[in-house]
Amino acid sequence: MILASAGSGKTYRLTDRYLELMSLGVEPEKIIALTFTRKAAGEFFDAILRKLVEAIRDEGKLRELRVGTGQADLGVDECHGMVRTLVARLHLLRLGTLDSFLASILRTFPLEHGMGGSFEMLDEAGMARARREVYRRVFEVAGRSGEAAFLEAFKQSTFGREERSLVRNLDGFVDQYHRIYLWGPDGRHWGNPGLIWPEGQPLLLRPPDASSAAVELGELLERRELSDQSLAKWREILAEVPALRPGGKLGKSLDTPMKNLFEAYPAIVAGTATFAIGGKRYEYDASECGRIADLLNWVLYCELMARVESTRGIWQVMERYEGQYADTVRRAGKLTFEDVQNILAGVIRASDEDVKCDINFRLDGHFDHWLLDEFQDTNFAQWRAIRELVDEVVQDPSGRRSFFYVGDVKQAIYGWRGGDSRLFGEVRDRYNQGEEGPIYQLPAMNKSWRSGPAVIGAVNAAFGNPERMGKLLPAATVERWRESWEEHCVEHEDRDGVVQFLQAKDELEKFALAMSLLEEIRPHERGMSCAIIVRRNEDGKAIAEYIRAHSDIPVVVGADIPLGADNPVIAALISLLKFAAHPGDGYSWEHVKMSPIGPLIDGRGLGKEGVVREVLEDVHAGGFESVLDRWLVRLAGAGVSLDEYSRMKLDELREATRVVDVKGERDVMAYIEFVEAYRSSDAEAEGVVQVMTIHASKGLEYDMVLLPGLDGNKGMDDLGRVPVAVKKGGERDVEWVLEFPTKRVWEQDEVLREMVEGKRAEGAFEGLCALYVAMTRAIHANYIITEKPKTAMSSAKYLAEMIGGEEKEWRMDEAEGVAIYEVGDVDWYQSRAVATKAAHDFSGPSWIGGGRGERHFPRRVRRLPSAASEEGTRSVIGNYFAKERRAALVFGSVVHALFEAIEWVEERDEVIRGDFGGRPLIEAEEVERAEAEVLACVEKSAVAELFRRSKWGADVEVWRERAFEVVREGEWISGVFDRVMVERDDAGSVRRAVVVDFKTDRLGGGKRADALAKRYVGQLEIYREVLGRMLGVEVGMIECGLVFTAGPELIWV
Amino acid sequence: MSLKPILREFLGWEGPLLERVTGWLARDWDGAGVWDLSGTMLVVPTRQSGRRLREYLAGYAAEGGRGGVVVPPIVLSPDGVLSKLGCGESGGELAAGSIESLLAWVRVLMRCEPGNFPALFPVPPEERTFRWALATAREFQNLRQSLGDAGMLLADACRVLGEGFEEAARWEDLARLEGRYLKELAGHGLVDREELLKRVAAAPVLPKGVERIVMAGVVDAMPVLVQMLGAASKSVPVMLLVYAPEAERERFDEWGRPDPGSWGYEDMDLPLGDEELEVCGRPAAQAARVVDLVRQVEAPGNALALGVLDAQLLPILERSLVEAGVDAYDPEGVPLSAQGFAHLMRSLSNFLRSGTFADYLDLLRCPDYLRWIERLSGAGGDQFGVARLLRSFDDFLATAIPDDFKTGVGRMLGIRGEELSLEERAAVRAGERVLASLGGGTGASALQELLQEIYEGSTVGPASSLSAHAIEVGAARVEEAVGELSGALGQGLAGDEGLEVVLGALEGERLYVEGLPGALELQGWMELLWDDAPNLILCGMNDGLVPEAVVGDVFLPDLARRRLGLEDNEKRFARDAYLLSALLRWRRSIGGNVRITIGKTGADQEPLRPSRLLFLCSNDALVARCERLFVKVKELGPSVPWAAAWKLRVAEEKPVPLGHLSVTDFRGYLACPFRFYLGKYRDMEEAEPGKLEMNPADFGNVMHRVLESLGKAGVREATGDLAGLVDYLLEELEIQVRKTYGATLTVPLTVQVEAARQRLRKAAEVQLHAWEAGWEIEHTEWRIHEQIPDWTIEGVRLRGVIDRVERRGNKVRVLDYKTADSGDKPTGEHYSSVTRATDVHSVPAVALFRLAGKLKRWKDLQLPLYCLAARRLYPDLGAIECGYFNLPKAVDATAIEPMVVTDELLEEAERCAGEVVRAILAGRFWPPAANVRYDRFGPLLFDAPEKTIDATGLAEVEWMAAEGGGGVS
């Protein structure tokens, strides 16, 4: 295990470990290396190979590698061998993310986990849709079973609150309780006082008798000389409080008195208290206070009971939701990443027994050595899913297997999605029962290879002073931080740069400061990378928009901005689609009309009806991309030229659209939801200022960083409203759940207070981590820009307290503020010249050299002769499904088969059954009908002579169902002759050649054979020519006949 | 294998495979007239290569003015051979179709007790639903098909894998289950395809007229094919053409398959230069690079073979090429599932499964379906409005919020009965027809009848068109599926289950398309050997794709495949190593050019690695090769700064003034003149497609109507006490709800109605107090514009409805019901203070006024204007009072909240109203106000209105001046 600080070369260390294992003779497929992102996995592998290659090429690098791997005698040949091994086993290497590894386990063990068949991953839009579908089912089920129980549960879940929107409430519940439910599905753990207060909660044990307290207090107070107003208020209190019931509420007019009373609560409990009721302060003695305390405790009791009740109600609602979700979504094979983790972790349980899978066989692997990166972000379910595998490794007595994990608790910023940095220590302790356990903690890495002295100096100042931190943050937070903190040092002492901490008077001024810095430094023109890092997406969007609106600095907002939300063209196209699906949507219609699409619609005279019809038709026939393309082409045709940014965004839109189209999805709203939630993948950009969140910035580095949005509206010590309290066990299983009561209540309860303290400490720790990550991205310069902090402990305030010094006026262009910290060279950037953009020319020499230029035969389009008869025809689709047509098709092929079986009618077998395959596609009587029809042809009528041997000369050859391939007029034609008869004279030259084509069209009812025959002229012309070529005779002498079997009728063409 | 082909011939690689094979076939042809190959059965690797060969044969025959005609051989792919030779007579038994086999599996699975197969189903599924059975059945079917390649059944595999095998118990379970499955089929007189195949492999029946079998260029003949051809060699000669020089003989087995032992790294040094390899970034970057390369080729359609080895690249490459002016297409065609027909089928299936009104609307939006309705309605041409129909159904869904279709339709007929238009009626009838025909367990053929009916009036172009092809194929698949479903195995399936099976049968079906002449084909790996273009580009040459690697599987991981003799990673590597060297060798000999591009990152950011084949080089070259292939690629992302593509032309001319204004309009203008303009002049209201419950406005409407009823004469007397009043209101609520939502409410509506009840209970108390205080209701829903038709402001007529006018002696009071959750106080809702912090661009100057010397801004003029109206109606009475009747979420706060309106305030309000109207008349709507909360126009403005909106026709709004007071433009 290694703790490695930001920029200290974690990945480098991991690659060393990998190579160390390989040089010890471990086969690479026995090493599993799991990273947090896919990108990291890719970089990891490249780094390994590059290291080897460099070592082969460069003596110095080889020495470094020897040190890194601890293999002092590592030679070039061995490196060579390792390269060979690696490239030969690329497909077997296990380098990837933990989640994809888990998914591959589940994919190979579906039946072991109660799943039928394969599964697909749900995307964000898919999840939202799935949720709605589940609601609908829940409602449907509730409706069917008389709904009373469900309504009762719902009512209980919102105990004491009237709720107008079921759906909105459900959304709230699902957001809040989904994960909790999965880890604690047992209803007994929800709102169960026995579990929350094993010793008993005094209030709940002995609810005070409010009525008698009120009566007694009333009597006491009547005897005192209180002001009229005060007495009146007291009377109100004495009337209302005893009448209060769990879930009820006191009238608004009691707000102030209750506030005063609870402020004085400690004193009241102590026995004497002074406070104001009805505007006047009085002192109250012990006997009064005793009664007052009873009344107040009754209020507390009611609220606590209400939360107990509502928690139980919420469980009932969640149980229905989750049950339905499991049924309709999960069991249908649609999973989220979290589902995969939870299934494998046994959180979503497939059965009561533990299933044990031997993954080696089915995964084609055997993992002896584990390397885990960014371990602080691993969540407990992930860990639990792999724990047994790791156990095996760690506890392997042979010592031939290993487990190696790296991370930085200080960068644990994924707590909000389950990242569980406590695992770091827990895992160590799990295996190290004694002092010396199997897990060695290697020396922490605290030297920054990334940042210069200015940046690291500020980091040390901001995070390396526990004493001062202790004054600002909860003790538990500071303690935890101290455990993972060590003073940072710098590899590149001479790296120039600066750290400035500026304060602005308000948000706009803050943006102005940031912008003026960018305008002054112009990093994009000096070839420097620059990022604006903020806490929340919204902040990023706001500052990007500010800069766009007020300057020419090219800012690019990370991929977190949904597609539709930032480009007018996409927005208009979405409106067009939305209108087509929902023609009542005036918003979309007007939007489209205002956009350049509007004139196109008018120009084509479409109107609403036309647009709806056309767009729906296009979606239907060709998918969404075809609609986009069509309108974009039209726009281009109308001279609307799109800027580069829009074109780029449209490319992303197409990418997203394809995902939808491929699935065959044609529901417009589903498409729009998908597109609106679609996040294009991140890429580095050059020559621009990138705006991103702290979370997105993880693992990245920039020459300079602006930090103008550290807080969002959340502080370091901001508790917000704790919506729910969950007590978790060591296995993160839920011990109890309680919807959280107000401060008034929890302050009086030890268990709940402890809970709040814990949360506060945790929140502050995450705040520190986020700040640490934000401040360690810069190579040269950090510009921290905040508003003047208010009293609450925000990041801005924290930093100001930790590193802030004297205020200095600070002004740049229009913007002004104060600088409270400044280290380094403010003009550091001046040494980098402003470059003018050079146009790049990528066109190298052509790759096409001499040699034969083209294919031997040019590619030809293939044509079937029958196509000639179809040109320009349209047919009714309905007929394709008509019994008659189906029957006719089968009938036709039966007739052809029957004809094929006949060479000459004289020689035909008694029964001329052809081979129609095994399936009874046609009724027996149909076959008889076909036989009868064929017989009629060959025996009677003008047709008969074609089949009568006696009508032909001695040397006659018959071809039946004979295929041909031929090139004709540059086209490649594939065809089949139904029947050809070639009669030759004694000299062997052709005397007569006849092509016959059988047609089973039904005649009559206005359909006449001679008229029909016209359609087939083209087809027969081709036959004629081909046969002419085959026989080497003039085309003119080939006779072509159409046999209409229904007649029967023979028509010469 | 004891059976051997009679002849194994090595074609050498002096020329392309097509040329070599053709040359070989043409040995016996005299070169004129008919070239009769009809006695030959020719086995080639794929459908597409067969086609390519036939084309080449035709070209060869015609070459040099020979004008020859080919009577082609029977060309088959290995799969084709299996079905052609494998489905002969089998003692009167019928081979089960794939749906029949699927259904048999489903039956077996539904009946079996998973507990009896503990190794296979260690965790029994919670519920054995049809869906589960179907999914599992498909897995088993696939597994059996893979084994079928080796001529094995599950039972055979179980035996081969042997007892000591890791998962022996599991395979035994599989084998037992297979036994049941076979029995199930046999019970229906059917025989399993794999079983049949296994049986006939030993004694294949050749088609009539076949004189010899030639297998050419097939490098991975599966065991069952080998067995079959070996058996056939007893009756006809079987010849094998290997595309390699004779000298390489030892590197192939007797069936032409590259021997894994001789195509490894030790054996090979591919003729490939580092400069021919290029690593690109993401798919888009790679596609762009390939387009570059293609464009350097003259007539790429005929000079270039383009192999697209990574399917992710296909769509983007196709599109980029076409954009660059190069015709390109994917000969693998388009999936049927992307065609309109599949859309209709899926919509039908969804509707059938859920039966909801909303899903019916999805079906309704399907053009094929709409055409049916148009025909059903009998309303032709312009009379039939799609937009109108969809809108009306959407509206109905949004107002009545029905869940299932049947109830929804019932409500619709109930509410609108007589007024339903022809088209609406037709849409209703169509839905009922669909349910009637497929809803029950009415045999599968009902589907065809329904489709016939739906498609009665739609047409498609000639058979060669894609749409006709789609229908042709779709109809054929439906026919087959229905045929199999109609058998005994399909009995007892529900309509939607049957439809699901049919949909499954459409899945994976592809429609092949003809490219334009000279178009560039985007070919798959296995096709490339059959292309004789001298220049070659391979793109997407990444590990795992070529050679394909199977690492891990539910049943057949690599180890198992190897033991079973199926294609495994080693064999695939050898095959592909051979293929790549064959692709390169002959091109080298004629000076053809080669480029290979390799992706670095996939579409969803997964890192990609180069194909292992590319390291088939000498040790000396290896390091340089690695440097070339593991190079850092700068993934240059969007280095393009944001720009607005265009401006929305919101108003080109000054807007035509409205004829009247509503009292509630002022609020909109005062908040933001521009947004007011968009909403009022351009009618920009959004639809709410996914509604499950009442929105706040719906809720308010219901409450309004209930409260309105309090104004009826005699209510007070009739209701008596509180309980009576509560009863009355609740009953009224019942009536109102029933009117719109029907007698059976969905669950969310029930919850909402309960909320309404709670609020009304409290409202009754408040009402009773008001009555007791002497306030009598004089009017409800009092329409200003009817009462005072001549009331105008600046010449514009005013409209408005006062919820309630009350009177107590000489006093009059006007009330407005507010049902928002928050229960705001009226004063704060009407005006607020202006401070230094107020953003000047959020307050139009017309909103400003002074109250007791302090600067204020109007936010709303509703109650003051009501007061002014009431004053006109009651000119003789004294002061008019006003307020909100608040019915908020916190029911304890239910109250009549008065607003104090002094004469001075009314005067200010009137003045403000006048100025607002003047500003509106002057078209002062630009620009939008800053700091607007909940901005529904955000998606149009992008927070940069100057860059995104063109409002030429709008005059500028006068905003308040920085220090308050006055105005600036």
Ligand code: SF4
């Ligand atoms: S051993 Fe347990 S956790 Fe691991 S894959 Fe098997 S069932 Fe899942």
